[in-house]
Amino acid sequence: MISIKNEKEIELITHAGYLVSLTHQYLKKFIKEGITTKQLDKLAHDFIIEHDAIPSCLGYESYPASICTSVNDEIVHGIPGDYSLKNGDIITIDMVIGYKGYQADAAWTYAVGQINEKKQQLLKYTEEALYEGLKQVKPGNRIGDISNAIENYAHDHQLSVVEELGGHGIGQEMHEDPWIPNFGKKHVGPRLKPGMVICIEPMLNYGKKDIYQMPDGWTIKTVDQQPSAHFEHTVLVTDQGYKILTPRLDKNEN
Ligand code: MF3
Numbered sequence: 001m002i003s004i005k006n007e008k009e010i011e012l013i014t015h016a017g018y019l020v021s022l023t024h025q026y027l028k029k030f031i032k033e034g035i036t037t038k039q040l041d042k043l044a045h046d047f048i049i050e051h052d053a054i055p056s057c058l059g060y061e062s063y064p065a066s067i068c069t070s071v072n073d074e075i076v077h078g079i080p081g082d083y084s085l086k087n088g089d090i091i092t093i094d095m096v097i098g099y100k101g102y103q104a105d106a107a108w109t110y111a112v113g114q115i116n117e118k119k120q121q122l123l124k125y126t127e128e129a130l131y132e133g134l135k136q137v138k139p140g141n142r143i144g145d146i147s148n149a150i151e152n153y154a155h156d157h158q159l160s161v162v163e164e165l166g167g168h169g170i171g172q173e174m175h176e177d178p179w180i181p182n183f184g185k186k187h188v189g190p191r192l193k194p195g196m197v198i199c200i201e202p203m204l205n206y207g208k209k210d211i212y213q214m215p216d217g218w219t220i221k222t223v224d225q226q227p228s229a230h231f232e233h234t235v236l237v238t239d240q241g242y243k244i245l246t247p248r249l250d251k252n253e254n
């Protein structure tokens, strides 16, 4: 069942989303050669707590950190640790923040120093794929319209689509209905209605689509060791279209 959020719920998710945006903006200035992913996690944890909010990943199904840090060929759910960032890396920071019982979720892939052209293309087209998906968010459209737009955009730019992971509804729970694959046919799936809150999150690979999970039980990587990128927004379906609840403050979004 896809829930329709009331005004109060939307207000709380909007605030959670704003805190996600603020935390991303805060972390961005620390994403430089030499910092460890564990240090980034600690910065995020303390920043979130100081804002009277909850780092919802911490303890979720026993996940041991407040954010996910996925470097280069890591796609999602990388666990922060002793790895120190190197010039030329890409790192995805993915986080869910809870505020008064409501969640918001956003992931961005960042460049560390100067990245090569291949990684630049990967980041550019993965981010654009998210916005292609967002263009389909309006009442009456179906989930498949989002999926199909993302898949077409990825394939037009020679990127492959991770099939095992995708977007989702969000609210009191981090993951609610519907499931939003980043591939599929248009005109199929549930219809969007005002008041739904969903996360759209293309995960695109430079090489092949195949993935595997590390023995740590979390980190998901590309089999061919090529880099992967991930861009995610939490959005509210409105009467006209959508509103981004996790705006990029570094790009003056919203
Ligand atoms: N945005 C990630 C997801 O939707 C957050 C995962 S938190 C974790 O899967 F605890 F599961 F890692």
Ligand code: CO
Pocket: 105, 167, 168, 199, 201, 232
């Ligand atoms: Co998500």
